[in-house]
Amino acid sequence: MARYGMVIDTLKCVGCQDCVIACEAENSVPEGFCRDWITTEAKGTFPTIQMEIRTERCNHCTDAPCVSACPTGASHYHDIGGVVLVNHDECIGCKACIASCPYDARFVHPEGYVDKCTFCIHRVEKGQDPACVSVCPTYCMTFGDFDDPGSEVNKLLNSRRYHSLLPEAGTKPNIYYLT
Amino acid sequence: MNEITSTRHNHLIDPSLQIWNWEIPVYLFLGGMVAGMMLIAGYFLFKGRENEENCSCFYLPYISFVLLSLGMLALFLDLEHKLYVWRLYTTFEISSAMSWGSWILVLVYPMLIVNILLKPPAAVVEKFPILNKPKEYFFSNPMRIKSFGVLTMFFGAGIGLYTGVLLSSLGARPLWSSSILWMLFLVSGLSGAAAFVHVIAKNVYERELLAKADNAFLIIELFVIALFIVGLKTATEVQASAADLLLTGDYAASFWVFVIGLGIVIPFIIQILAVNHKIKHTPIAPLMVILGGLVLRFVIVSAGQFSHWFRTY
Amino acid sequence: MNSLSRRRFLKISGATISAAAAVTSLSSVVKGAQKIDEKTGKPIKGIQKIPTYCDVCFWKCGAIAYLKDGELWKIEGNPNDPLSNGRLCPRGTGGIGAHYSTDRIKHPLIRKNERGEEKWVEVTWDEALEYIATKMKKIKREYGPESMALFSHGVGGTFLKHTMKAYGTNNMTAPSFAQCRGPREVGFEMTFGEGVGSPERTDIENAKCITFIGSHLGENMHNTQVQELSKAIANNASIIVVDPRFSVVASKAKYYLPIKPGTDIALLLAWMNVIVKEKLYDVDYVEKYGYGFEQFAAEIEDKTPEWAYPITTIEPELIRKSAREMAKNIPASFIHPGRHTTWYGDDTQRSRAIALLNALLGAWGRKGGFYLPNKFSVPKYSDYPKYPKSKKPLVHNPGHKYPYAEGEQLSTGIREATINGIPYPIKGWMVYATNLLQALPNRDETIAAIKNLDLLVVVDIVPSEIAGWADVILPEATYLERYDDLNNAPFKQNFVSLRQPVIDAPHDQKPNWWIAKKLADKLGVGNYFPWNNIEEYLDARLKKAGLSLAELKKKGVVKGEKQPIYFDEGIEPGFFTPSGKIEFYSLQLEEHGFDPIPKFTDHGNPPPGYFRLLFGRAPVHTFSKTQSYKFLKDAMSENEVWMNQTVANKMGLKSGEYVQLKNQDGKKSGRVKVRPTERIRTDCVYMVHGFGQTAKEMKTTYKKGGSDAELVTRYKMDPIMGGTGMNVNYVTIDWEA
């Protein structure tokens, strides 16, 4: 079994939103919506400031509350890499999954179903990186398989300090941020 | 200073969640009312009041039927992908409160129908004599009615529980991540239903009983709300500030005035006076209770959507 | 100086090109990728990939456009392109928005009412060009051809320049000198004998220490630089950032110096004082290549960190520590020269100081410093007739008032001549791809000049602010819909890349080369365009370089053989200054009566209640041109005015509240949101440039955010090269919003 995820180097990320725009183009995300976004967290008072810039998206949680909340099975774990996907034809748009995601990673697509990051599974299955990863001008994102001990993502986690988002929510997110 | 900025700009998600408008609170409210009514009707059946000509256990199922259908209509209206609603019934997702709920709701309909058939409308029975069969079956043995009463109460409790569990199963919202939200909604449903039945009950005994019961429910509700708030305040920091939304924040006015004041305390006082025959029974107090229950659902649903693990507000 | 630099290129180039010239027949109609298969008449299904190079800014990254079922889908970097390395910046990625912009002009337009009222009549290309040619002929008859001027920014102007020269004028300019890179180029030329150029010749990826004076990489998204910055971060390079605002790159810095705006020269002098006093500089390098070091050392003798402290507000200890940090990493340590350097009017001197500090660090010509770029040699198209010779002087710099404004012309100089008719009247402007209302300081002067014109032609893709004032608007095909000239800019790796159409223009828009050629015909100088279409032109140029258009169409970019780019790789150090050395003491500046060694000048303080207005870039927009692009408009739909949190609290301003800004001359901005933040000093405010547009026809951008340009009513001329220092305006909050 593979467990896909990302390791993102916040020291490199400049918050340029290239990942956001690439995602929108690649996945024809409707205008006014985004599947990924940038969060900037600045702590301190001028001029002593600590700032972390992060690119965020669905964490493809291993214990995904959005999947358990879904009454139709539209939200599900994909066979490959445990990626959390929404089957458009099964989704009734009840939004229970949206309410259950602590990261607010989902939204209602104008066509009625719930949409979010797919880890660009259509690219990954062809051996390509997700669009956001492959566009990033600072090369700060790495996509890979956490179940493969030799993978680049595991190497990065072994070599640096990192954190994930809201681990206390108990969802076991699969995106890690190097600090 | 902790300055957080985000470039996300998703409709209904940012700056705060607004996926559920009036439909869900109305649905939860109606569900709660139905739950309460089923509990009451079931209790009366259990108590052997089926022989009282004007027992509310005979007309409550009609009302429940209508309210439940309205509730389901509200739920349906909330769906973004309405054409796919049948997908709810091609699967049962054991982990999904929503799935449980949709199945419970369809199971409740037969219950209500059977309940109705305990005293089917004369005009209908004339045309379809077969519809007298259930009545004959149940009335031939009081134990059967008693058991059916228990079953009705059981399903009523199921709906009541479910309306609370639905929200608290969505752990991403700190305000909802409370283990007693179900109790709050259940009690509130009971008090609303008791108030309602109290107004419409033709039977004096039932009216008196329900007024007293309602007072008890209101006290319990107040107590549960206190528990709910204290629970949040003593949990994580985000849950504490979620509670503050109700206590002092943007939702404080609706919470204190409509839920606590006009929804519980004042009707309680009025009803106490009425029960002790200091004043006449008035439909005002029960109406206040019912409205309070409605506002409670609105407040909990909106404030819950606003509450968040990341943001500080 | 340019010719000197070119001489060096010749010395080190001689690129051997291993490309076979393929012979292909060229279609006479120039089209993008097709939606309909010409043979079958059916829609084309599936993915088409077409290489080109980006035009969302002037970096010109190699790209590949993707079409899905004949529709433009996305654009990615071309992995073979040395500028993009297969990755575009957010603007490049969002570049498809240029094609899809709902605000595009569809047909040529001629003005109906008064100038600036934005009322138009649609006309045919023939009518529009006839109208322009008639007016231009009249100007030529009455005033001489020199009374036409061209403002043109970017590679797309190549052929219009050619037409204008054929017509008989050489008055042509861009906002990229006097409003942008001018001071830096001159400051570095005065010091090293060569400018920094574009792309900047900074070897960021190999640096161990990089110092940024304002230049806000990460927000300024010049692609290769950002990519290299990330590599430097990965290599644990030390970063030092000097900025009144805690910029993105400041968050990556080991030392952040929150300088008082306008005092950088004092800091630079103090740094040099430390480095010289503590003898931390590259002694060998300075001895070998330096000129006038003793005088320089004597001049900065007393410019101690303690001296600089009250001026800059930077603690002496921080100045010392950061100076030592940069010196510790010699020679892979450099001060970024910046790009938009027209700040306070003494900008050439500040750039000189930056150059000198770089010289102390031995950075010029060194790995991890300033490399020596080389250029893929592609000969110019040579079959043009000679341009007519003009007897009149250029108008931009009368009497050579600004002695070093000679490489590129001063845009504000041409504007001034248009207003006052000195040395002779300017009666017509052709404006190509530059929004002069946002780009030039003091909008009133630009409008005053426009009011003096007999003809204002604007070539644009949308009804922009400048287009709103035009007599004729010519709608251009976007970069995705046209060919342009080749790009063989000098860089680390020599290369040549092609821009080609990837999709048809949606309406009646035409490419610049077509416009230039047709206009030349109408003007009676059609003989200057011996080629029938640009494909012939490009193929002719490429053939001379041993390549062909067919090959470039397929590959998008061809790289030459790697050339040495550092002294250490065998390049003979050469400095094209009068002394032939790095001039710590500038003979040229002295000759013209300027300080031969930079001195600090005070730029004052904002009056009470006012803040100095600063501005810069947001990663997702290019100036005022991208605000209507889909994706990009979502990513940032309006700008905000950054203001220190404490100040905002005191003034009772809330985050997201709309205000107007009012400057020292009473000029007001449009409505703009306040962003209270800890990330800026208390004495200044900051805005992203390009917003607050006032063109009514631009539905998506109209009055979104506030315009810094509107508030830049004052500007300070750089006496050396005529740059317009624009950070000299003060604003206050006006609540009337």
Ligand SMILES: Nc1nc2c(c(=O)[nH]1)N[C@H]1C(S)=C(S)[C@@H](COP(=O)(O)OP(=O)(O)OC[C@H]3O[C@@H](n4cnc5c(=O)[nH]c(N)nc54)[C@H](O)[C@@H]3O)O[C@H]1N2
């Ligand atoms: N995304 C994007 N990138 C771009 C462009 C774009 O339009 N969009 N344009 C490109 C072009 S043509 C140019 S010229 C460059 C411009 O980019 P840069 O050369 O980086 O421009 P600056 O004017 O240095 O950048 C403004 C920064 O300088 C700081 N600053 C202001 N005043 C002072 C001061 O007195 N002292 C110091 N130390 N800092 C100060 C501001 O706070 C701000 O952080 O960007 C290029 N890159």
Ligand SMILES: Nc1nc2c(c(=O)[nH]1)N[C@H]1C(S)=C(S)[C@@H](COP(=O)(O)OP(=O)(O)OC[C@H]3O[C@@H](n4cnc5c(=O)[nH]c(N)nc54)[C@H](O)[C@@H]3O)O[C@H]1N2
């Ligand atoms: N106040 C202030 N002034 C500044 C700056 C600042 O930061 N603040 N920055 C300065 C700097 S560094 C620079 S480089 C200049 C930049 O100044 P400009 O180059 O003038 O930049 P823009 O404002 O983007 O104007 C570009 C114009 O070209 C049009 N255009 C876009 N694509 C095409 C095309 O394919 N064909 C044609 N024909 N037109 C096209 C756009 O619609 C727009 O009207 O501004 C300078 N002026």
Ligand code: SF4
């Ligand atoms: S593209 Fe890369 S650098 Fe830019 S915001 Fe996304 S992750 Fe950060």
Ligand code: SF4
């Ligand atoms: S981030 Fe949200 S949407 Fe994504 S898997 Fe986790 S809970 Fe589900």
Ligand code: SF4
């Ligand atoms: S909105 Fe769709 S995906 Fe989400 S829980 Fe409901 S049915 Fe499942």
Ligand code: SF4
């Ligand atoms: S993985 Fe794909 S879908 Fe997810 S954010 Fe990146 S580009 Fe978008």
Ligand code: SF4
């Ligand atoms: S830096 Fe960005 S906008 Fe400029 S040419 Fe490169 S990709 Fe295009």
Ligand SMILES: [Mo]
């Ligand atoms: Mo610039």
